[in-house]
Amino acid sequence: MISSILSAIHWNIKPEIFSIGSFELRYYTLCFLLAFITSYVLMLRIFKRENKPQELLDQLSIYIFVGTLLGARLGHCLFYEFDYYKDHPLEMILPYTYVNGKFTLTGFHGLASHGGALGILVGIFLFCRKTKTDFLWITDRLVIVIPLAGAFVRLGNFFNSEIIGLPSGLPWAVVFERVDAIPRHPAQLYEAIAYVLIFIVLWNIYRRKPLLKPGFIFGLFLILLFGARFGLEFFKENQEAFEDSMKFNMGQLLSLPFIAVGIFLLARPYKTAGRQK
Structure with a gap:
């Protein structure tokens, strides 16, 4: 045990780059x-490449940004800490706590990727309804870049020493000194690498096969990304105590509906491939 600790990578980076007062x-x-x-x-x-105006992308970006933040935040509060936030509903959407008659700025500590995914889908739906854009046309293209974005987020988790892995004796095990002295799987990096690989696959499919049926890339994305998420959860510590009694944790259970939708999109028949709007 001592030799494995000495050979592990020690990680003790402060999550803050700098701070000024409460900021x-x-x-x-x-x-x-x-x-x-x-x-x-x-x-x-x-x-x-597809002769679409940048203004359309600018509008879409606003919907995605808001949908991601709200969805990820609400997802964490509802899926993982509902017992607390049901009694503190304002703290779900406002970055402060109210204790002993004082407001304290805390930021948003707790974002769930599955909630973020749902928030993105709701944002796309609202965007498509307003702009009369085809939903599958947007999702088939947006999901190409989402895995790369997810890799950046997992890198941020690594800097925060959060979403840590299970104990490991492997040479690349990491001791997150801000958590404990146990060598662990760097699960955040596993996930980031998986997401980069998924991005490469989807990007190359899009560039080389432009006439795939609508929903194909979206469906493949759902299977690959949430399939990877399901598998990699076996290397992670559970996020909440209630998950310890579960055979599959919350992250795995929430991944299954996304995988099912992906299989449906790939398997469904479609006569006119390559339709756009």
Whole structure:
């Protein structure tokens, strides 16, 4: 045990890049912003390739940004800490706590990727209804860049020393010193690498096979990303205590409906491939 601790990678980076008074800039925040900036740049390339106006992408970006934040936040509060937030509903959407007659700025500590995915889908639906854009046309292109954005977010989790892995004796095990002294799987990095690989697969499929049936890339994305999420959960510590008594944790259970929708989209018959609007 001692030799494995000595050979492990020790990680003790502070999550804050700097702080001024109650304001602080975290690596996680920076990674989150990089996720949106990178996604926007890549989506702009896609829109230009298909002769779509940048103004349309700008509108879409607003819906996605708001949908991601609200969905991820509400997803965490409802799926993982409902017992607390049912009695503190304002703290779901406002970045403060109210204790002993004082408001304290805390930021949003707790975002759930499955909630973010649902928020994105709701945002796309509202965007498509307003702009009369085809839902599957948007999703088939947006999901190409989402895995890369997800990789940035998981890198932010790594800087935060959160969503840690189970104990491990592997040479690349990491001791998250801000948590404990146990060498663990760097589960955040496993997930980030998986997401980058999924991005590469989807990007190449899009570039080489432009006439796939609507929903194909979207369906493949759901299977690959949430399938990876389901498998990689076996390397992670449970996020909440109530999951310890479950055969499959909350992240795995929430992944199953997405995988099922992906299988449906790939299997459904479609006579006229390549339709756009």
